[in-house]
Structure formats: structure tokens, C-alpha cells
Amino acid sequence: KTMAGFETPYIPGWDCHGLPIEFKVMQDARDEEPAEIRRRCEEFARGWIDTQKASFKRLGVLGDWENPYLTLDPAYESDIIRTFAGMVEKGLVYQSQKPVQWSYGAKTALAEAEVEYQNKKSIAIFVKFEVPNAPNLPDNTSFAIWTTTPWTLPANLGIAVHERLTYVVGLFEKEGMPNQSIIIVRELLEEFQEKTGLTLIEELTEIKGAELEGLDAQHPFIDRKSKVILAPFVTTEAGTGAVHIAPGHGADDYSAGMQNGLAVLSPVDDDGRFSEEVGVDELIGLHVMEDNEANIGVLRILAAKGALLGKENYKHSYPHCWRSKTPIIFRAVEQFFIRIDDLREKALAEIDETTWLPAWGRNRIHGTVEARPDWCISRQRTWGVPLPIFFDKNGEVILDANVVRQIADMVEEEGTNVWFELSDAELAARLDLPEGSTKCRDTLDVWIDSGCSHVAVMDRHPELSRPADLYLEATDQHRGWFQSSLMLSVAVSDKAPYKSVLTHGFVVDKDGGKISKSAAKAKGKPTDAAHFYNKYGADIVRLWVSSVDWQTEVPFGEDLFKQIADPYRRLRNTFRIMLGNLDGFNPGEHSIPFADMPLLDRWILERLDSVISECKAAYENFEFRKVFNSINTFCSNDLSALYVDITKDRMYCDPIDSVRRRATQTAFAEIFLAISKLLAPVLAYTADEAWEHCAFTEGSVHAQDFPVAKHSSREATETVSELLKLRDQIQQKVEEQVQAKAFNKNNEAEVTVPTPENKDIEMLLRDRSFTTEFFIVADLKLGTDFAAKKTEYSMCPRCRRYEPLVTDVCQRCSEVVY
CATH class of the missing domain: 3.40.50.620 (HUPs)
Structure with missing residues (x-):
């Protein structure tokens, strides 16, 4: 944006507070007072600022590094x-x-952004809650609930059903157990039987969820009622259609509980262990997550009470603390909210x-x-x-x-x-x-x-x-x-x-896997940018960033840096060629107006204008890889493979002040200035280095504005496009004769081509100085078909072109030498 003409000051900064630093410091300061812990945390944070600042500066990030913002200021x-x-x-x-x-590992509440999800194996159970003396139900009927968090059952205060679902009161049997009357949503009857081993032997009645509201069920192992309430989040996707409600252990449960006047009970302490509030002596002190202590304790009690209808292992994605890596507990505590x-x-x-x-x-x-x-x-x-x-x-x-x-x-x-x-x-x-x-x-x-x-x-x-x-x-x-x-x-x-x-997107390895700093460190792999910019150079790192599609996951790895290094070397070589060709050129004295330039020079500048427009639009739309691709394609195909190849003869052999040579230098000057500026945001160091080596530039490239497309005409582009098609056909015919050993190189060839219908093209093809340079052949004649043969001209020992000789060299070289 700065090079696009905007004032864009960048104030770098550091978020200095938070759990990661405190977690690190607490490893050695667990028993210290808060003031001392904070002193050590600040010292740790400030210690990394200079290190990271140096890394940013080495990567070529421009900013007010002497006056950053720090959240600890x-x-x-x-x-x-x-x-x-x-x-x-x-x-x-x-x-x-x-x-x-709540993170029991870090002993604090967490924001959603501080939570990461990992696969977890849990114990899922089916539990019955008896409903004594319900007027609209058969005697000795029970609700069956399904939960993946058995440890939350001591905090149960309710059972939720959906008002519009149909529930079956069924008589179930199982070997070794008395027959039982259980309420199950109709859609899950079959799944319930498969997972519990219970068999439905009779449907006693069916009832809508709305008619169950207000019933009091009995907690399976605590002398407490569990109120039946209605909740819209009850589904028939899994379970029984009756959801265990613990308002102290879940957002949905809390919301439903508040709407129905339930209390909030959360008998778990900061360390993740049952407190005395749990109300069951044998559960006090058990950890609700570690080693399944609490789950096993609850299952043991349920089994003894005859309330455990079935259990299964259940794999699911579960939230974990991003720092301690321990599972999260949903726990009601006094907190402040917005x-x-x-x-x-x-x-x-x-x-x-x-x-x-x-x-x-x-x-x-x-x-x-x-x-x-x-x-x-x-x-x-x-x-x-x-x-x-x-x-x-x-x-x-x-x-x-x-x-x-x-x-x-x-x-x-x-x-x-x-x-x-x-x-x-x-x-x-x-x-x-x-x-x-x-x-x-x-x-x-x-x-x-x-x-x-x-x-x-x-x-x-x-x-x-x-x-x-x-x-x-x-x-x-x-x-x-x-x-x-x-x-x-x-x-x-x-x-x-x-x-x-x-x-x-996130940076991932070459196979699309997550990059973990801790895992990389354990494997002895580099974990910071310094390794890569020290090994490959900062501009290679910047070029990698600009060459990827940032909208998706971004692949990263040593192999990718090696791949990027090749086009980078080609770009450096292009700069060297241009600087070499600009030796002795002063734009104020030697520039040739665009209108007076030969066709090829006007063509390359028209192509440059297209690149300028493409790159500026790409920068504006944050499509950085389009910048790299556009410049790389231009430099490889148009500039190096074509323009440099064709014009090197005039650069080396024409009189130093010839219009053709100065026109080429004028074009090289415009291309050099434009490409240096366009590449500066990507190859910050290389562009500035090239700028410093140019005889007619001053200051830093980063203090310049982006180039402006100057030439609205596309006449040269259209003409050269037609000539390039002809050039391909000529090269194919010449290559056939080289393979047939009629001659060794294309500059030995005298070619004949069909006379074109386009009169402007025909006029160019009758200009021998143009055709021998553009097609790099000894001579070109017009005829009715394509043909190629060895020329009868002799090779000029100075320019190595096949020309009619004047004394010992060709006419052009004679004028230069003598």
C-alpha cells in the first residue's frame, strides 16, 4: 500500500499477558506470591520481544520497531x-x-478460542430414573437416560423431553433382571434394545412428551427429585429421547434449568475433583476426568442400586485446554460476564x-x-x-x-x-x-x-x-x-x-498435516523462522509466502523451499542481465521515445504494461501469488527466452549509440525499474540490492511508488503475436533441416515463407535487418511454401552472423570497427 501511494504506518506489537507465559513461569515459581509471579512473567515476555523483533526485521518487515505497542505497558x-x-x-x-x-490443568476458565478439540474415548451409559406414583403412567415406570459423562450424574436435577415426540412406555425383560417398565422415545426403541440387551415384550402405552412435563423422577442414588422438563434440543439422533439435565455442567442444561426453576449444582473443585458438595462419601475426592476415577465410582454405585441399564465405549471429539492439553470440564462457578x-x-x-x-x-x-x-x-x-x-x-x-x-x-x-x-x-x-x-x-x-x-x-x-x-x-x-x-x-x-x-489458512506440512512446534522439537526439526532465513535467505521465505494460496491450508517444508529457490535464482539472473545491458546508459541522455522504437522494443514495453496492471490489481486483491506468477512468466518467457535472446546481437555488435541499441537499453531501463518496484513487497532485499546496483537510481526501492502503465496502444502486441506464430513454424522447418544435417544452426539457414495476406506483416518480412534479427536466420525470402536451406553467405567473425562480407567483416561491423 505504501508503494501504491498510501501512507501506511505499521505499529508492530506484542500480546504479552496470558496463560502460556504464566504456565511456563509457574513451573519454577509455583509457591511465589502473585507480585513475584508477575515480575517473572514480565521478565520472560520482555526477554522474547527483542528476539522476535530481530526475526521480524531480518524477514524484511517494515515497521516502527523502536516504538511498538506492548499489552503490558x-x-x-x-x-x-x-x-x-x-x-x-x-x-x-x-x-x-x-x-x-474450566481447565483443571490450568485452574482457570477458558475462552472458546483457547479450546482445541481432540478425540476422546468415554464411557456412555444408560441409567434409569424411577417415577413413583405418576398418575398417567403404569406403576413402577422409569425413565432411561443416556449420557457420555457419568460423572455429572451427582449434579442431576432434571430430565428433559421434547414436547412433540412420542414416547413408548414398554415392558422390557433381560436375563437375570426382573421385568421393567421403561419410557423410551419410539424412534430409538430398536437402538436401545441393541445397546442394553433389554428386550421389549409389550408396549403398555404411548404418550406425548408434553404430557410428561412436571413429573418428578427419583435420582438413582441421591435422595433428591429430578424434575421432568421440556427442551427443544432433545433429539432422536442417539440415546433414549430423555436427556439428563445438570444445570451446573452445561450451557444447554443451564439454560433449560433456569427456564424451569432448577437450581445450579456443580460439586467439582478447581482441580477437577468431587467436593463434599457431591453428597456421596465414596465419591468425594475422585477426579472427574483422570483415569475415569469418577466415572467408575458412579458406575459402581449405579450397578449396586440396580439403576445401570447398559454401558458402551464411546469415541467423540471433546474440548481440551490448548495449554495444559487436559480435557475441559463444564463447571458452574461465580464469574463475570459481558x-x-x-x-x-x-x-x-x-x-x-x-x-x-x-x-x-x-x-x-x-x-x-x-x-x-x-x-x-x-x-x-x-x-x-x-x-x-x-x-x-x-x-x-x-x-x-x-x-x-x-x-x-x-x-x-x-x-x-x-x-x-x-x-x-x-x-x-x-x-x-x-x-x-x-x-x-x-x-x-x-x-x-x-x-x-x-x-x-x-x-x-x-x-x-x-x-x-x-x-x-x-x-x-x-x-x-x-x-x-x-x-x-x-x-x-x-x-x-x-x-x-x-x-x-493454517500452515501445514507437505502432506497436509498439522505442524506442531512441540512435535517438531521432539524430532529435532527446526521450530522457528530463523532456521529457514539463515539457510535460504529471507527473500526465499518471503517468496514462499507469496507463492502459496493463502485462502486454503498453506503447505510448508524444506522441499518447498528448495523448489522456490530455482525461480528465485532465475529472477536474480534476470536482474543481472538487465543491469549488465544498462551499463553506460543514462536515461536523461540516451532514452529513445516509444514512438521511435523498433517493433520488438515497443512490444516488450506493451507486455510490461500488462504485467504492471496485473500485478497492481493482484496486490489490491491480496492475490500475491498472481504477482509472482505474472512476473516470473514475463521474465522467463517474454524477456529472457525471447527479447534478451533476440536483442543480444544488437547490444553486443551495434554501434554504441545506435537507435536500436539505445531503444533496447531504454526498454531494459523501464523493465528494470518496473520489475524492481513490483517485486519489492515480495523480494524485499533482492529488489533493494538490484536498485542499489543501478547507476541511475537513488535511495531505496521501498521509497518508490509502483510503476504506471504508460502505453495504451496494443498495436505491437498484435503484430508480434502474428510474427511469433510464424517464428514457431520457421523454427520447426529449420529444426527438420538441422536434424537432416543440412546445416548445424538456425543462423545458417536461409528460409522461405509464404507471402502473408497482411500487408504490414509482408512489409516487415521484406526488411532483412528485421527478419534476420527476429527469426535469428541468415536470410528470409517470400514465396509460396515453407522451405529452409543452408545460406551461401559467410559468417562474420565479429558478430557471427551470416552476412555479405565487406573486406573481412560484415557491413555493420565494418562501420563499427573502422
Whole structure:
């Protein structure tokens, strides 16, 4: 964009807070106080900034590297807190006990973007819940539920059915068990029998789901009722048509529970173990995930109670913590949230006003925003921006925007460490809060850090505009940075922070597999860019980036770099040829006007104009590989294989100031300048190196504007296109005679071609100086058919062309030499 004439300052920056750094630091600082943990985290983060900065600069990334933004800087942190104050003022922040994605490995709630999915083997079970004294059901009837999380059964408070589904009350038998009356949705009767070994011997009655609402079932091993409720998410895809509801352990369960007045029970502690709240002594302390401790404990109790109807191993995709790699627990804890419903409609409207590249990005983020629950913003961690909230002496939340702004001012002066270093009483006194007030120990979700960049970076840099012209990141950021930025910007300004968003694919190995830094390190493979730019050069890395289709998964590997190196070497050689041919050329003195140039020179400049237009359009549309392909094709086919090959004779043998030679140098000069500029964003170092070696250029190529297509005429292009067809036919006929050993090389050939109907072409073919150069033959005559024979002319020892000799050299060489 800079070379397209725009002022495009780039402020590089680093997201410094978050779990990855704290997780690393905690390996050696587990017993330290929060202030010391934060000191070590900051030291770790700052230690990597210089390393990564050097890598970016080595890769040729232009930016204000002396003044980057850091999310750990007090100015940035204070802007995060001021953004939070704005949301408090609008009533968007609240506290609630509701299920969140909890990482017991990291001991914190997680954002959706911090979750990755892995295949997991679980125990799925069928459990019966007796329904005593139901007036509309046979005596001793039970519901059968199916669950893949047996450990959540102690938190069961309800059973959900679908109001429109038809349920069968059937009498079932199984060897070794008394006959039982069980409620199953009709569509799943057969599957239920296959998986449990129970056999339906009689349909006692059928009943609609709506008629089951309000019944009280008995919890299978806790003295507690389980209320039957209606829920639209109940399906006939798997299970029994009756869904076990634990409002403390799932978003759908919580929502259904709240609508039906159920309590929220979540008897699991921060470490993922059953707490005393579980209510069953033999379950207390069992881990709900590790080694299936809790599942096995629950199964043992169910079997003893006669409530276990069947079990099976079940493989499914399950969420895991991206950092600790442990399975996620959906667990209800007191957390702080942002009300997404208050922002959703405006956010969706702003999505529609934004340009998405590729276009499917719009549907992806639209779908995630449309379905997004309220945003859990509190984290039970130390390394981050503190959640600027207090509680009064009774434990009630103090949510006051003015207090939050005072905290922001304090942080801008002293940094966020002041929050952790001062006591509750000291902070309360400085903020004029009631005696007994205590600060929140949580930190803010790091997605708020990055999501505030539109405020903390753009608003603090007057040279930057808001909204930003472009946000770009990988495809996972539709639920990460793209979305957090959108939500926070809509919350504070009712506008999206960007005009357009570009999404690129993930880098994968040559077989399409995921590239894991840890796996690569274990195999002794390189894990950072330094290996590749040290081995191949930064421009090879940049050329690889520009040569791939960023809209899909991006293949990466040593073999690909080796493949890229070959066209790169050809491009370097093209630069060398052009610079060599420009020796002694001064554009101000020697340039030939386009109209006075020979046909071939006008043709190559018309072709150059096409390349300029193609490349500028490709850059504008982020189609970087089209830039590389267009220039590579032009340099390989038009320039090197044709133009350079044809004009080398005039460059070496014509008089130094001949019009033909100066015209070729004029063309080379235009081509050199244009290709250098067009390649500069891709081959940053090579283009600048070539620019520095040119006698008539100054400064850096990166300070130039892109070239402009100058020549609207395509007359030369059309003429040369016809001549090239003829050239192919001539070469075919000449090659036949070479194979027949009539002569050795094409420049020994005298060829005859049919007289063309086009009079302009005929006139060119009657010009021997043109035909011998363009077709690289000794002579060309017009006739009725194609023919080729050895010329009777002698070879000039200077130019090595077959010409009528004057003394010992040809006429042209005689004029030059004598």
C-alpha cells in the first residue's frame, strides 16, 4: 500500500499477558506470591520481544520497531480498563454462577478460542430414573437416560423431553433382571434394545412428551427429585429421547434449568475433583476426568442400586485446554460476564458492512456471533490485567464506572502491579471505597487485551485511522481476535474496528498435516523462522509466502523451499542481465521515445504494461501469488527466452549509440525499474540490492511508488503475436533441416515463407535487418511454401552472423570497427 501511494504506518506489537507465559513461569515459581509471579512473567515476555523483533526485521518487515505497542505497558493496560469502564457504564457487565469451560490443568476458565478439540474415548451409559406414583403412567415406570459423562450424574436435577415426540412406555425383560417398565422415545426403541440387551415384550402405552412435563423422577442414588422438563434440543439422533439435565455442567442444561426453576449444582473443585458438595462419601475426592476415577465410582454405585441399564465405549471429539492439553470440564462457578445479547444485533449488522476475504469469512463469523453465549471475562490467573472490581464487606459486587476509571488513571501512572502489591485496605482508601472493601483476585480474559487494540493503538497514534483498513489473521480468529475486537468496539463505539478482514489458512506440512512446534522439537526439526532465513535467505521465505494460496491450508517444508529457490535464482539472473545491458546508459541522455522504437522494443514495453496492471490489481486483491506468477512468466518467457535472446546481437555488435541499441537499453531501463518496484513487497532485499546496483537510481526501492502503465496502444502486441506464430513454424522447418544435417544452426539457414495476406506483416518480412534479427536466420525470402536451406553467405567473425562480407567483416561491423 505504501508503494501504491498510501501512507501506511505499521505499529508492530506484542500480546504479552496470558496463560502460556504464566504456565511456563509457574513451573519454577509455583509457591511465589502473585507480585513475584508477575515480575517473572514480565521478565520472560520482555526477554522474547527483542528476539522476535530481530526475526521480524531480518524477514524484511517494515515497521516502527523502536516504538511498538506492548499489552503490558501501563498506557495500554489503562486503555483496557477504560474500555471496561465504558461497558460497566452501559450495564453490560454482570456476575453470575453459570457453567464455563474450566481447565483443571490450568485452574482457570477458558475462552472458546483457547479450546482445541481432540478425540476422546468415554464411557456412555444408560441409567434409569424411577417415577413413583405418576398418575398417567403404569406403576413402577422409569425413565432411561443416556449420557457420555457419568460423572455429572451427582449434579442431576432434571430430565428433559421434547414436547412433540412420542414416547413408548414398554415392558422390557433381560436375563437375570426382573421385568421393567421403561419410557423410551419410539424412534430409538430398536437402538436401545441393541445397546442394553433389554428386550421389549409389550408396549403398555404411548404418550406425548408434553404430557410428561412436571413429573418428578427419583435420582438413582441421591435422595433428591429430578424434575421432568421440556427442551427443544432433545433429539432422536442417539440415546433414549430423555436427556439428563445438570444445570451446573452445561450451557444447554443451564439454560433449560433456569427456564424451569432448577437450581445450579456443580460439586467439582478447581482441580477437577468431587467436593463434599457431591453428597456421596465414596465419591468425594475422585477426579472427574483422570483415569475415569469418577466415572467408575458412579458406575459402581449405579450397578449396586440396580439403576445401570447398559454401558458402551464411546469415541467423540471433546474440548481440551490448548495449554495444559487436559480435557475441559463444564463447571458452574461465580464469574463475570459481558451481556452479548445487548451487542449481538449491532455486531451482526456491522459484520454485514465489513468486507470479508475470502467471502465465506462473513458466514463463519456471523454464525459464531449469532450463537455466542455471554462472554465470560474473568480468569483465575495472575498474569494479566486485573479485573477492576471490588466487593463490599458483605460480598456484594461494586460495579462503578467512575471507580474503574480511577483505577485506569492509577494504572497509567503506576502499572497494573500496583493492584497486586497494595492491600485491599490501601487500594480502597486510595479509591475512597467503603471500609472492608476487597479487590477481585481475577484477571481479565486476554482476548480483551487484544480486542482493545483499536483503542489502545489506533486512538493513541494520530497517524493511524479508525476504523482500520484491514485486520488479518488465521481462520481460527473468527472466534478469537476478529470477534473480541468487534464486540468491544461495538460496545464502546457502536462500530466495527475494521473496514475489511482477511483470513488465511493454517500452515501445514507437505502432506497436509498439522505442524506442531512441540512435535517438531521432539524430532529435532527446526521450530522457528530463523532456521529457514539463515539457510535460504529471507527473500526465499518471503517468496514462499507469496507463492502459496493463502485462502486454503498453506503447505510448508524444506522441499518447498528448495523448489522456490530455482525461480528465485532465475529472477536474480534476470536482474543481472538487465543491469549488465544498462551499463553506460543514462536515461536523461540516451532514452529513445516509444514512438521511435523498433517493433520488438515497443512490444516488450506493451507486455510490461500488462504485467504492471496485473500485478497492481493482484496486490489490491491480496492475490500475491498472481504477482509472482505474472512476473516470473514475463521474465522467463517474454524477456529472457525471447527479447534478451533476440536483442543480444544488437547490444553486443551495434554501434554504441545506435537507435536500436539505445531503444533496447531504454526498454531494459523501464523493465528494470518496473520489475524492481513490483517485486519489492515480495523480494524485499533482492529488489533493494538490484536498485542499489543501478547507476541511475537513488535511495531505496521501498521509497518508490509502483510503476504506471504508460502505453495504451496494443498495436505491437498484435503484430508480434502474428510474427511469433510464424517464428514457431520457421523454427520447426529449420529444426527438420538441422536434424537432416543440412546445416548445424538456425543462423545458417536461409528460409522461405509464404507471402502473408497482411500487408504490414509482408512489409516487415521484406526488411532483412528485421527478419534476420527476429527469426535469428541468415536470410528470409517470400514465396509460396515453407522451405529452409543452408545460406551461401559467410559468417562474420565479429558478430557471427551470416552476412555479405565487406573486406573481412560484415557491413555493420565494418562501420563499427573502422
